[in-house]
Amino acid sequence: MKKLSNVLNVFVFSLVLVSADVRAQFSTSIEIGVAGFSRNDARIPGNSGTNIDFSNFDRSPKFVYRIMPSYKFSKHHEVRGLWAPLVFDVNGRFSELTNFNGQAFAANVDTAGSYKFNSYRLGYIYHVNPGSSSRWRLGIVAKIRDAYVSVTQGSTVSKKANIGFVPLIHLGFENDFSENLILNFDVDALGASQGRAIDALVALRYKLTHSSTQNLNVYIGYRTIEGGANVEEVYNFAWIHQGVLGLDVAL
Numbered sequence: 001m002k003k004l005s006n007v008l009n010v011f012v013f014s015l016v017l018v019s020a021d022v023r024a025q026f027s028t029s030i031e032i033g034v035a036g037f038s039r040n041d042a043r044i045p046g047n048s049g050t051n052i053d054f055s056n057f058d059r060s061p062k063f064v065y066r067i068m069p070s071y072k073f074s075k076h077h078e079v080r081g082l083w084a085p086l087v088f089d090v091n092g093r094f095s096e097l098t099n100f101n102g103q104a105f106a107a108n109v110d111t112a113g114s115y116k117f118n119s120y121r122l123g124y125i126y127h128v129n130p131g132s133s134s135r136w137r138l139g140i141v142a143k144i145r146d147a148y149v150s151v152t153q154g155s156t157v158s159k160k161a162n163i164g165f166v167p168l169i170h171l172g173f174e175n176d177f178s179e180n181l182i183l184n185f186d187v188d189a190l191g192a193s194q195g196r197a198i199d200a201l202v203a204l205r206y207k208l209t210h211s212s213t214q215n216l217n218v219y220i221g222y223r224t225i226e227g228g229a230n231v232e233e234v235y236n237f238a239w240i241h242q243g244v245l246g247l248d249v250a251l
Contacts, residue, residue, distance in 0.1 A: 025071070025072040025250055025251065026069070026070070026071050026072075026250070026251055027069070027070050027071075027072070027215075027248060027249060027250035027251070028067065028068065028069045028070070028248075028249050029067070029068040029069075029070075029246055029247070029248045029249075030065070030066075030067055030068075030246065030247050030249075031065060031066045031067075031068070031223075031244050031245070031246040031247075032063070032064070032065045032244065032245055032246070033063075033064050033065070033223065033242040033243055033244035033245065034061045034062070034063060034064070034242065034243050035061065035062045035063075035064045035086070035088075035240055035241065035242040036059070036061050036062065036240070036241055037054075037055060037059075037088065037238055037239060037240045037241065038055060038239050038241060039055055039237060039238055039239040040053070040054035040055055040088070040115055040237075040238040040239075041053055041054070041055075041228075041235070041236065041237050041238075042054065042100075042115075042149045042235065042236045043234075043235035043236070044100055044101045044149065044160045044233075044234055044235070044236070045101075045102075045232065045233055045234070046229075046230065046231055046232050046233055046234050046235035047232045048099070049099050049100055049101070049235070050096070050097075050098040050099045050100065051235075052094075052098065052100065052113070052151070054088075054090050054092075054113050054115065056092060057090035057091060057092030057111075057113060058090065058091050058092055059088065059089075059090040059091075062086075062087075062088055064084075064085075064086055064242060065084075065085075066082060066083065066084035066085075067082075067083045067084075068080065068081065068082050068083075069081045070125075075127060075130040075131070076126055076127050076130060077124075077125075077126065077127075078124070078125040078126075078127065078139075079122070079123070079124055079125070080121075080122075080123045080124075080125055080139075080141075081121065081122050081123075082119060082120065082121035082122075082123075083119075083120055084118065084119040084120075084121075085118045086116070086117045086118060086119070086225075086240070087114065087115070087116045087117075087118075088114070088115045088116075089112065089113070089114050090112070090113045090114075090115075091110070091111070091112050091113075092111060092113070093107070093108050093109060093110060093111055094106070094107050094108070094109070094111060095107055095108075098151075100151045100158055101151075101158040101159070101160045102158070103151075103156065103158035105151060105153050105156065105158075106153065109153055109154075110153070111151060111152065111153045112151070112152040112153075113149070113150065113151055113152075114148070114149070114150045114152075114159075115148075115149055115238065116146070116147055116148045116149075117145070117146075117147045117225075117238070118145075118146040118147070119143060119144070119145060119146075119199070120143070120144040120146070121141050121142065121143045121144070121168070121188070122141070122142050123139050123140060123141035123142065123168075123170055123188070124139050124140055124141075125137050125138070125139035125170055125172070126138050126139060133175065133176045134173070134174070134175045134176070135173070135174045135175075136171075136172065136173055137170065137171065137172030137173070137174075137186075138169075138170065138171060138172075139169070139170035139171075139172075140167070140168070140169065140170065141167070141168040141169070141170050141188050142165065142167060142168075143165070143166040143167070143168050143188070143197070144163070144164075144165060144166075145162065145163065145164050145165075145166055145197075146163050147161070147162050147163075148160060148161035148162065149236060160234065162234065166190070166197055167190060168188040168189060168190045168197060168199075169188070169189060169190055170186075170187070170188050171186075171187050171189075172184075172185065172186045172187070173185040174205075179207070180206055180207040181204065181205070181206055181207075182204070182205040182206075182207070183202075183203075183204060183205075184201070184202070184203045184204075184205050184219065184221070185200075185201070185202050186200065186201045186203075187199065187200040187201070188200075191227075194229060194230060194231050195227060195228055195229035195230055195231070195237075196226075196227045196228070197227040198224070198225065198226045198227050199223070199224075199225050200223065200224050200225075201221055201222070201223045201244070202221055202222055203219040203220060203221025203222070203244070203246070204219060204220055204221060205217050205218070205219040205248070206218050206219070215248065215249075215250040216247075216248070216249055216250075217247070217248040217250075218245070218246065218247055218248075219244075219245070219246045219247075219248070220244070220245050220246075221243075221244055221246075222241070222242070222243060222244070223241075223242040223244050224239070224240065224241055224242070225238075225239075225240040225242070226238070226239045226240070
């Protein structure tokens with residue numbers, strides 16, 4: 001939590017430096033989509049558990065959503081938040097006796113798995129060259145990860161939960177194809193020897209209205225979330241794919 005406190009102090013200090021005579025602008029993005037995963041491997045404990053491949057289990061596409069409020073203090077400076085819940089439930093059978101989180105699960109028995117990866121973020125974004133037809137963004141993001149992996153077999157249940165802080169780097173790019181049509185690329189990511197986290201979006205954005213006081217945009221695109229941890233306590237990596245539709249409202 002000390003690391004999170006230091007990052008938040010940077011955010012507050014950055015806002016104090018922003019000129020007070022610039023009108024602030026509040027905006028919110030609401031995104032919905034359909035998600036699935038091509039990889040979801042778990043091994044708990046990471047150094048002695050049995051590897052579980054949830055991509056071999058039966059699963060249905062998952063409805064997902066996220067809400068992204070932001071506050072722009074000038075044409076260069078922005079504070080951005082995120083609330084993105086995400087839970088997958090799967091059903092299948094293990095092909096071998098499986099050790100998960102200190103509990104033994106039998107082979108060839110109906111088994112339910114659950115994977116949660118909720119994400120809460122607060123970030124400072126700097127707009128490098130606002131006003132041009134091709135624009136870049138750079139920033140730092142504080143992420144709180146609220147996650148668990150659970151396995152259920154009849155009355156036998158075992159769950160490994162984890163809540164932790166993850167620092168990320170933000171990179172964004174926009175290019176105007178016309179006055180109303182914009183290509184947008186957006187990624188929060190960081191990697192280390194213990195693991196990595198990547199959340200990236202590529203989308204086409206269309207301006208429904210645009211004025212000096214109000215903007216309304218819609219976008220459609222592809223979002224991918226990839227990463228995980230490889231430590232003694234936990235091994236878990238997932239690759240999630242989402243087709244998304246979003247609405248931006250700026251006031």
